[in-house]
Every structure is written in C-alpha cells, then in structure tokens.
Amino acid sequence: MNFADYKGIWVYIEEKEGSIAPVSLELLGAGRQLADKRGVELAGVLIGHGVKHLDQTLFEYGADTVYVYDAPIFDHYRTEPYMYALLDCCQKYKPEVILYGATPTGKDLASAVATDLPTGLTADTTMLDIEEDTGLLLASRPAFGGNIMATILCKKYRPQMATVRPKVMTALQPQPGRTGKLVEESILLREEDVRTKVLEVVRETTKKVRIDEADIIVAGGKGMGSKEGFQLIHQLAEVLGAAVGASRDVVEAGWIGHQHQVGQTGVTVTPKIYFAIGISGAIQHLVGMQNSGLIIAINKDPNAPIFQACHYGIVGDAFEIVPLLIEHFKQALSHMNEAVQTEEEVRHA
Template sequence: MDFSDYKGIWVFIEENDKVIAPVSLELLGAGKQLAEKRGCELAGILIGHDVKSLAPKLFEYGADIVYIYDQPIFKDYRTESYMKAVLECSNKYKPEILLYGATSKGKDLASAVATDLPTGLTADTTVLDVEEDTGLLLASRPAFGGNIMATILCKKYRPQMATVRPKVMKALTPNPGAEGIVIEEEIDLREEDIRTKVLEIVRATTKKVRIDEADIIVAGGKGLGSREGFEIIKTFAESIGAAVGASRDVVEAGWVEHHHQVGQTGLTVTPKIYFAIGISGAIQHIVGMQNSGLIIAINKDPDAPIFQSCHYGIVGDAFEIIPLLIQQFQESFSLKEENHDHAGKI
C-alpha cells in the first residue's frame, strides 16, 4: 500500500441517547497525544440521528475535525448501517489510525469494519503509542492469559485499527469554546438495504453492583483459600460502603459472579481506593485496576507481584488484618458521627 495517502488520527465517537460515551472522550485524549507526535489532525467520526449538537463538546475535548453522518437510518445502532458509513468515510479521507472504544458497540463495529478494509485490528488495547517518523501504531495488550504484555503492529496495511478498553486512557481537561471543522457526510442507504430491523428496545434495570462506577473497591483473590474465606471481603466492603471486586481465579472458581471481576477479561476500574486482598498481582489483573487513585495490598507473600503495583502494602494474614481494619474504620465513623451531632447541638 502507498502510505502517503493516509493521514490523521480518528476516533469513532460512540453516543447513546444523545450522550457521548466516556470512552470516546478518553480516546480523544489519547488520540491527541498521538496526533501531536505525528504532527497531524485529530478527528472524530460521529454517526447517529439528530447528533450534530454533540460536535462542540468533541472540540472541547481535543478534536480538530468532526465527520458527521446524521440521518434517520442511523437512529438505532446496527452493525451493517454503521459499518457502511465508516467504510465510506475511511475510503474517502484515508485516516492513518482509527480507534474505537472496547465496548459492546465499539468491538462489534470495529471487527465488522476490519473484515472489509484491507487491515487488521488489535483488540482490548491498554497502551497506545506511535512511532514519530513512520506513523506505526504501537498497540499493547496483555497476552497469553495475562502473563506478558504484547505490542501488536500493523506494518503493511492502513488504516491501523484498535479497540481500547474504557478507563485506561485519560480524557483531556475540556477547553470551553474550542472550535473545529464540521464535515457533514451523507450516505445513499435505504432502510430496505439493511437486513437487521430494530423492533423494540427494552431498557432493563439490574441490581448487580457496578464496580466500574464505585469510589471504593475491596477485591479478593485465591489467596483467601475458599468461597467461605471470600466472605470476609464482602463483610469488609459492606462495613466501609465499598463495592466487591474479584480476580479471575476467584470468578472461575465460582466464589462470586463474573460482574465482580476486575482485569483484562473483566472490568477496568478507577476507584479512589482499591484494596487488593489475597491477590497475587498477575498482569491480567493489574491492567484492570492500575489507574486507581490509591492501591492498598494485603498478602502473605512478601514477594507477591502486587506489591510492585500498590501504593501501600501489608504483608500478613488477611484474616487477622481485616478485622482490625473493620474495627478501626467503625471507630473512626462513630467518632465522626459524634462530632457531627455535637456540632449540630452547638
């Protein structure tokens, strides 16, 4: 391929009910760094219906250009219609790099686009970089069960594409009033051309804990020994108002449900405080919580890899340490309540 025709960093902008997905703003932040390194423009590709009003926000978060497909046929996400729009726009303007969020929608769309474009796709990327001179995208992700980090290259084809896990990149601080170029596109696509029809959208609620939104997470690993041993994690979490997290081994052992899993094959979390208890610290788990504000690890093994990734480490038996922590937290909470009541009376 003649790479000279391919220029610019693109981000697929995912929106749901006229709200831009956080991962898209995070990717604009990462894309801006790549674009500055390459000396090129950062663009977003926005597909939907009645979505033109979202463009100013994209400029605030770093985009220089926004390509918009705003047509009734894009009201509901369908793989076929969105894929045709991305293919048409990509073939017309030829981006060097195209990034998607590793969400259900982003992964579905990216894999469909990759089957038609002459290029590959790196999935679930956690680290992005680019060679300044060649423009070669360095997309890194855990491999071999999370035991190593692999950097995937696409040397022979363009555009280079990757899906990126939510919450591993940082969105830029918004710049209110920032402006850019809006390029409105329109595709000749009729409803009868699309094989899939959306008959109804059912919005279900769930009582499952959303650990990816929690400020404090108490996560446990196989070091707790058993399903019964893992109960101390739930007790600790409940005592301090935290969500319960778990390593992959714990989930595979059936101690807790999959929606508690943190890591490459689970959720990526960024709480203010993350307790890693009885967790060895394999790369597969680390990539899912390494951006937490404060990481506190408890493990019997002083050589456990988790101690290389935490801010504070406690070497010892969790079954002896956690009850002491619960007691200290409860005393602290009680003291705060007493002070508050006393201040109110005064």
Template structure:
C-alpha cells in the same frame, strides 16, 4: 484463486511453513491448497521456484502511506449518551495526533446527538464528523459500517481507534475487512513510531503471558480497538475550538436488512464494578466464601463495591461480574484495595490504571506490592476488622 503450477512445484514445503492458516500441504511432492486459504499471498511471496500465483485477486496492493493523514476515533453514541471509552480514546488520540503533528477527528454516528459534538471538541477533537439521522437511531453493523467505511475512504486517516465494547467489537472488524486494513483488537497500550508513523499496538497475547506489540507497516488505515478504562480522558476544556462537519448521507448508507423493533435495557442486579470509584478486591487469601463478608463490610463502609480475582470466581466464592483482569473487567477506580490477592499479571492487567492502589498481603514479596501505592504486610483477618472499625468510627465522629 491460488494456482499451483505442478510443472514448477518441487514439493519443498516452504509454502506449508509460510501459511499461517494451515491451508497448504505438500502431498506426493506437490503443494495442495485447501478451502482454508485466505488468498493472503504469503506462500506466493515465499515460493522460491515461483510455482504459486494468485489469479483474480489484487495482492499486496502497495498503499501510498503519505496519502493517509490524521488520527480518528469512532465515538460510540447509544441510547442518548456517549460511551465513556470514546472520551478515553480522544485522550490517547490527542497524544498520537500531537506526536504526528496531525489533526484528531471524532466520528459521531447516531440520532439526536444534541451537543455531543461540542463535548467531543472540548475533550480533545479538532474535527467532528457528525452523521446524525433518525435512520441511525439504532446501531446496526450495516448502516454504521457503511457510514464509517465511506468516511474513511473519503478522508483517508492513518489511524482509526474504537472501543473494545460490544458495539466496537461488532462494527470495527467488518469495516477493517471492507477496507482491507489490519486490525488489532483489545489493545491496552498505544504509541506511535516517530520515523514512519507506525502505530505500536500492544495487547496481551498467549493467554496474557506476554504483551505483544503489533504494527501494520504497509497498509492503511491502522485500526485498533481498545479496552474501556485503560486510557485516560482529558479534562473538559470549554475553551477548545474545532470544526463540526455534518456528513451528507446517501439513502443507500441507511439501507439495512436488519429492522430493529425495540431496544431493551438488560436487567442486571450486579453492580457494574467499572463504574465504582472505590473497589475492594478479594482473592484466595480470604480462605473461603465466608471471607468475603469482611470485604463486603469494608466496601460498604467506604461506599464502594466488591471485586475479585479469577481464582475466587473460579472457586465459586463470588460471581463472574465481579472479576477483574484479563478475562474479567478492566477497572480504573480512584481507590483499589487488594486483599489477599497475589498480583498475577492477568489480574494486574485489569486494575493497574487505578488512581491509588492499596495492597494487603501477608507475603511481603507478593507481586501486588510492585503496583501498590501503599502496602500493608500482614494477615487480612487481623487488619480488615481494625480498618473497618477505624473507618466506621471516623465516620461517626
């Protein structure tokens, strides 16, 4: 617990300012600690008169950074298949590992994983730690967390990456907490600092108005979750070789208070825009819900799907599953056609990894043209019908 020495405390308030959790307040000239205290020790370090101390807590245990080595990717395997973000993370993981001159390892947890480990090696992994057991057929935080935590403790990787998926967001914070490691969620960019191996973890902050780069300079491992469709996977290379390590599991690791009786796939009529190769996106320039008829026609003529900006989702012109951007989905189709979308930073954050971007906007200064490969300046109500008839005519011929 955090102890305040009332004899030494001068009520200066520095501790109040240094507490990120608002857990300490000077009352009648003495620091008073509330239940919000996380025992992080920031106030102790900042107290100039040494009136604060932590008892029964190992504070700021100095980690020997040199003992931590290698880049790890948690590869999500469920219902017999590997999530695509796992391969994307191996792509960026390979770059980080090469920059550090260390090995890239994949952690595969599940049941009946078949030749998935070979697939991970073909996509860039040097080592695969495979925990394959019927007791791991269904994901639970307890079992998967125990396996991953124990592996990390045993091998001490300097970096651990996972997808910012429903499973990644559930699993990784618990693992980081058990390890006492820092975690940056929802990263959109990763790099590594050459001189000290600090992972530069970039993510939107303050409602997407700035991009913040976060480092964990004094603790290991450095852990990040990364949004799907942001990083690029490597080409499958059947010639790559690597090592597969079958993890010996202890019964305690498979012990869980949760018993999964059945796993049911959610029914959803809406197309998953993250899986479409071609997206036609509509924005406020469509004027009304009716404007989406043109977008649907163009999408259908290209065998693509319809996406949207938040402005039109908020206006109720189309459903949320179609929203692209910071508070929507991140997409990376082969072709993204943005129609009447201004290109606000929050929208661009969700589609800038598209292979080819075409923008149609009547404002030649619209920011969407900064990320577009091809731009058409003009009225979409004139351009889209012509485009649709051209494409349909071309298909008939």
C-alpha cells in the same frame, strides 16, 4: 496500497442517549498524542440521531475535525447503518488510523468495518504508539494468558485499526472554547434496506455496581482460601457500597464470575479507593488497577509485590483484619447517618 493517500488519526465516538462514552474521550487523549507525533490532524467520527451538538465537547477534548452522520436511521446502534456510514467516511477522507473503544458496540463495529475494507484489527489494546516517519501503528495487548505483551503491526493495509480497553488511556483536560471543523455527512440508506429492526428498548434495571464504573472496589485473591472465605470480601463491599473485584486465580477457581476479574485478562479499573485483600500483586493484576486513586493492601506476606504498589499496607491475616474493618465502617457510617438526620431535623425546625 498508496500509503501517502492515508492521513490522520480518527476516533470512533460512541454515543448513547445523548452522552459520549468515557472511553471515546480517553481515546481522543491517546489519539492527540499520536496525531501530534505524526504532525497530522485528529478527527472524531460521530454517528447517531440528534448528536450534532456534541461536536463542541469533542473539540474541547482534543479533536481538530468532527465528521457527523446525524439521521433518524442511526437512532439506535445497529451494525449495518453504522458500518455503512463509517465506510463512506473512510472512502472519502482515508484515515491512516482508526481507534475504537473495546466495548460491545466498538468491538462489533470495528470487526464489521475491518472485514469490509479489508484491513487488520488489533483487539483489546492496552498500549499505543506510532512510528513518526512511517506512521506504523504499534498496538500492544496481553497475549498467552496475560503472560506477555504482544505488539501487533498492520504493515500492508490502511487504515490501521485497534479497539482499546476502557480506562487504560487518559482523557485530556478539556479546553473550554476550543473549536474545530465540523463536517456534516450523509448516506443514502432507507430503513427497509436494514435487515435488523429495533422493536423495543429494555432499560437496564439492575442496581449492581459495574466494576469499571465503581468509585470503591473491594478485591480479593486466592489468599482468601476458599469460596466461603471469599464471602468476607462481599461483606466488606456491601458495607461500603462497593463493587467486588477479584484476581485471576479466584475467577479460575470458580469463586466468582469473570466480569469481576481485574487485570490484563480482565477489566481495567480506576476507582477512587481500591482494597486488595489476599492478593499477592502479580504484574498481570497490577496493570489493571495501578492507576486507582488510593490503594489499600492487606496480606500476611510482608514481601508480597502488592505492597510496592499500594499507598497503605497492612501485614496480617485478612480473616482477623477485615471483620474489624467491617465493624468500624459500620459504626462510622451509623454516626454519619445520625449526624445527617440531626442536621435535617434542625433545618426543618
């Protein structure tokens, strides 16, 4: 391959129901750094139906160019039409790097595109860098159960591609009024040419808080002793309206499902408040929550590494401290509700 033909950093822009996925804005921030280091442009590839108006948001978050495929056939995500659109764009403009969010959609699309081009794909990346002179993408991800970080290179093919975990990159502060170049593209693809059909869209009705979207997370570790002891974590989370998180040891012990695992081999989270209860603070866990707004740790070991990463630490037995917190939070919330009710009564009067 003639690498000189491939230039620019691209981000696949994931869109759903008229909104841009937060991970896409995060990747524009990371892509901006890579593009500036290489001295090339940053582009977003936006595919959907009725999405062209989102280009201004992408410019404000760092994109220089936005390639848009806007047609009814892209109304709902399906692998085939989205893959054909992205392949068409790649063949026309030849990027050297494409980044995708490590979401169900991003993983599906990236793997399909990588197979057809063909090129390499690094999955679940947590760190990105690029060699200024060669343009070689340095995509790092946890390996061997999260015990080491592996940096994966794609030396022989272009574009280089990676899926990146949500919440590990930081979106730029938007610059209102910033503009760029909008390139409208299209492909000749009929509905009858697509093998999968959308028969019905079932909206998610669960009221459970998704851990990666929660403002408050109460996470427990093996210091809770047992599955029964871990119920104390659920009780505190219920009082606070929080999501429940867990360390790897807790998940492997079967106390809670993997979707609650925080860390290198789990979910990366950035809540406003993070309670780490009975969690020692191994590096594999810390990298998944260290960017939380406020970290409160409870552990009976005063030398636990978690105390080096938290804002507030309580040394003591969680089974004595957490019930006190639950009681005090209940009282505080009750007083708040009474105050709100009184204010509403005064307003109506």
